[in-house]
Amino acid sequence: MGSLLFSSIGTMEEQERKVQKLLEKMKQAKLSEKDLDKLPSLRRLLALHSSAQADAYKPSLLLCLAPLVFLAILCYTPAWHVIPWTIVQLGLGRYEAADSTCAVRAHPRWGELFRPPVECSYCADIKAVDSVDRISVEEFTDKYAYTSRPVVVRNAMKGWNASKVFDFEFFRHLYLERFPGSVDVLDEHCQFFGYQTEFRSLKELLTMSAQRFQEMWYVGWSNCDVSVADVLRQHYSRPTFLPLGSQSSRLDWIFMGRPGYGANMHVDNVGRPSWQAQIRGSKMWTIEPPRECYLTCQPLSVTVHPNDIIVLDTDTWFHKTLIVGDEISITIGAEYD
Ligand SMILES: O=C(O)CCC(=O)C(=O)O
Ligand SMILES: [Fe+2]
Structure with a gap:
């Protein structure tokens, strides 16, 4: 030893x-x-x-x-720029608003890769998108608000004058002339989807040439400029059928573009259902259950026209859109809790 x-x-x-x-x-x-x-x-x-x-x-x-x-x-360190910057440059995500806890939000396609599987009973008995006229708050709350059952509410824009006011020129004037600087706020803090176009920001869209305007374009953006939001609210109001006490988000989403184009098939990760009001033009929605529900649930399709509001849980239903008819389509919408 x-x-x-x-x-x-x-x-x-x-x-x-x-x-x-x-x-x-x-x-x-x-x-x-x-x-x-x-x-x-x-x-x-x-x-x-x-x-x-x-x-x-x-x-x-x-x-x-x-x-x-x-x-x-x-x-937890939005000010620590190197990692978010790298993620954005690699096309894996987009910057979040400055007051958000996270610096970047993963691109929706990554959300789809990592989302947990859903339980398919929510869509098993849905054979078509319901279409209703003047639905009460109670009925909407019971049947649609939080059930992931999609619905189109017809004649739902009583008292709005958005359909008389919103057009490309209205948005161009609002963002570039009335509130110059708002496009830079949007560029830094809001989301912009250029879809199949070359546009990467609202400023690029709104400054396109007259000739480019006649060609194919379809885009969507969220508005997080408060002055612009106040003006938009003068022309529309919170849908009257939303559940009492539920807040419609202050963040408006606007989608606009020419017939023949639309959004690609995708699923969102916003955590809440949303409504979208068809202000101008007509839009065909193709809605599909998630892959794990293909045997239980069926794909749906519905076309919305001016005065219609579609309510869809875009986190559980895959969706794509196509503008139909002859008119440029303009919509405004928001999420609600
Ligand atoms: O309106 C569109 O074209 C697409 C809308 C969309 O993807 C959404 O609201 O989640
Ligand atoms: Fe979506």
Whole structure:
């Protein structure tokens, strides 16, 4: 035992082996805990061995913590620009509003890859999109508000004058002349979908040439400029059938474009259902259940016209749109809780 104690410490493995051997010999010699106390050098050696074992775990602990630290940096330090910037440059996500907890929001297609599977009973008995006229708050709340059952409410824009006022020129004047600077706010803090066009911002859309205006375009954007939002609200109001006490988001979504084009098939990740008012033109919606519900639920289709409001849970239904007829389509909508 003495020779074991005084030989050099060696590598971790050698040390381990020697300590094991030492412990076995102690067992064979029938040494008790009390006997150990009489050998303080042996106590020290065993203490050294257990702290070396703890050190061996440190690198793997660091490796486990690394992804958590990375996520914390990503979500809680919007001012820490390098990682969000890289994600945006790689096309994996878009910047979030400055007051958001997270600096970037993943592109919807990544949301689809990582979303948890849904339970298909919500769509099993839906064979068509319901179409109703003047629905009461109670009936809407019971049947549609939070059931993921899509519905089109016809004649739903009583008292709005948006259909007389909203057109391309109205938005061009509002954003570029009445509130110059608002397009830069939108560029930095709101979302813009250029779909199949070359437009990457609202400013690019609104400054297109007269010739480009005649060609194909279809886009959507969220408005997070408060002055613009106040003007938009002078021309429409919260749909009257929404549940009492539910808030319609202050963030308006506007989709606008020419017949023959629309949004590609996608699913959203906004956490809430939304309404969309068809101000001008006509739009055909193709709505599909998520893949795991293909055998239980069926695809749906509905065309909306001016004065119609469609209510759809865009987080559970895949959807694409196509502008039909001859007129440019303009819609406004928002999420509600
Ligand atoms: O109106 C459109 O063309 C697409 C709308 C959409 O994708 C949505 O509201 O989630
Ligand atoms: Fe969508």
